[in-house]
Structure formats: structure tokens, C-alpha cells
Amino acid sequence: MTNENDNNARPRNWFGALKWEGMRAKDRANEKRANSYAFAWVGLLVAANFLRQLDIVPELAALGLVLASTIPGALFVKAYLKMLREADEMLRQMQYEALAVGFGAGALCGLTALFLFPPGPIWGFSTLIPMVIGFCVRVILAGRKIAQESSANEESDGAGK
Amino acid sequence: MNNKLRVLRAERKMSQAELADLLDVSRQTVNAVEAGRHDPSLSLAFRFAVIFDQPVEEIFLGIDEARNALQLSDQTTDRGI
Numbered sequence: 113m114t115n116e117n118d119n120n121a122r123p124r125n126w127f128g129a130l131k132w133e134g135m136r137a138k139d140r141a142n143e144k145r146a147n148s149y150a151f152a153w154v155g156l157l158v159a160a161n162f163l164r165q166l167d168i169v170p171e172l173a174a175l176g177l178v179l180a181s182t183i184p185g186a187l188f189v190k191a192y193l194k195m196l197r198e199a200d201e202m203l204r205q206m207q208y209e210a211l212a213v214g215f216g217a218g219a220l221c222g223l224t225a226l227f228l229f230p231p232g233p234i235w236g237f238s239t240l241i242p243m244v245i246g247f248c249v250r251v252i253l254a255g256r257k258i259a260q261e262s263s264a265n266e267e268s269d270g271a272g273k
Numbered sequence: 274m275n276n277k278l279r280v281l282r283a284e285r286k287m288s289q290a291e292l293a294d295l296l297d298v299s300r301q302t303v304n305a306v307e308a309g310r311h312d313p314s315l316s317l318a319f320r321f322a323v324i325f326d327q328p329v330e331e332i333f334l335g336i337d338e339a340r341n342a343l344q345l346s347d348q349t350t351d352r353g354i
Contacts, residue, residue: 136299201314202302262304 139203142195149188156181202258210250218243276333278307281325296320 222239305311
């Protein structure tokens with residue numbers, strides 16, 4: 113048997129479910145890579161916005177920072193696609209469903225806001241924020257459900273070591 | 274989808290984790306397939322078949338259901354469907 117998988121570990125709490133114990137080492141590495149790019153992307157965007165508001169760097173430099181953030185952004189998309197392609201079947205299904213929920217929540221709230229509010233930044237936020245929240249909530253709930261069912265079955269099975 | 278993975282695994286005294294390692298999937302995937310909550314991909318179904326040295330249809334349908342499926346297949350072939 114290989115020791116690459118963390119298959120014997122069982123989730124005992126919310127944090128365990130979030131980590132999705134039992135993930136393959138390859139999936140964990142792919143997820144880490146995608147997360148790193150995502151954090152770099154968001155970090156650069158936040159930093160650029162912060163610098164623009166403080167007005168301590170030339171406008172052009174702040175805009176350059178915003179444009180530079182597209183590099184980790186594009187790398188994130190590439191890493192996420194690689195993660196999906198190589199993912200374990202259950203993990204992939206979970207991600208697809210979360211993407212569908214995120215897209216649906218974003219479209220639902222965005223289109224509603226489109227007819228409720230006059231043109232403005234709220235149009236963008238009302239799409240983006242529900243999209244991200246919908247995706248994250250779905251991943252957390254699905255991960256927790258799978259981990260709980262899996263843990264319960266393995267324990268009652270008696271074959272687990 | 275019905276299957277007899279749990280029985281086959283028990284006969285070989287394997288844990289889900291060990292089987293998952295052999296199949297290169299997570300233990301959760303093995304668990305969900307065994308419990309019938311997740312239909313495996315074709316590739317994974319064939320890997321199960323190789324490990325347990327049994328045809329896919331016997332593992333996932335049971336022999337009676339497999340026979341019924343084959344008869345149905347013969348009937349549709351006879352009718353030219």
C-alpha cells in the first residue's frame with residue numbers, strides 16, 4: 113500500500129470536513145496551488161484598491177498593479193482547470209455542483225438587482241458576492257456531508273483498519 | 274447502482290482505504306460507490322473489475338440482473354433496435 117493518501121484519517125469536526133480528510137495527495141497539492149494563485153490574485157486587487165484610495169502612489173502605478181493581478185488570476189484559472197481534470201471523482205462532482213450553485217446564485221441575485229436598482233456598482237456586487245458565497249457554502253456543506261457519510265459507513269463496516 | 278463491492282472487499286479482507294489506494298481514488302469515493310450513492314466512471318468501474326477479477330456487469334448489477342440486461346440486449350438486437 114502507498115502512504116500517499118490520507119485515507120485513514122477521519123473527520124471529527126467542521127475543520128476536518130473542510131479539509132476533507134481522505135483526499136489524495138495529488139488533489140491536495142492541486143488545491144493548494146489553485147488556492148495560492150487565488151490569494152495572490154485577490155491580494156493584489158485589494159492592495160491596488162487600497163493604494164488608489166490612499167493616493168500615495170501615482171494613479172498609473174495603481175492601475176499597473178490592477179493589470180498585474182490578472183497574471184495570478186489567469187494562473188489560478190489554469191490551476192483550477194488542472195485540479196478539476198485530475199480530481200478524484202467525488203471531489204470533481206462536488207466542485208461541479210458548487211460551480212452550478214455559485215453561478216445560479218450569482219445569476220439569480222444579479223438579474224433581480226438589475227430590475228430592482230438603478231445602474232450602479234450594486235449590479236456588480238449583487239452578482240459577484242452571491243456567486244462566491246453560493247460556491248463556498250455548497251463546497252463546505254457537500255464536503256461535510258460526504259465526510260460524515262463516509263466516516264459513519266467505514267466505522268459500521270468493520271473492515272476499516 | 275447496486276453492487277457487491279462490500280462483499281468482494283470483505284472476502285479479500287481489505288479496508289476501504291486500502292482499496293482506495295489501489296484504485297487511486299479517495300476513500301470517500303470507494304465508500305460512496307459501495308453505498309450506491311455515486312455511479313463510478315467507466316474507467317473506475319473497469320479498475321474495480323481488474324482488482325476483483327470479475328466482469329463489470331457482475332460487480333455492479335449482480336449476476337441475475339446482468340443476465341436480464343443481456344437478455345434485454347439480445348431482444349433489442351433481434352428487433353434491430
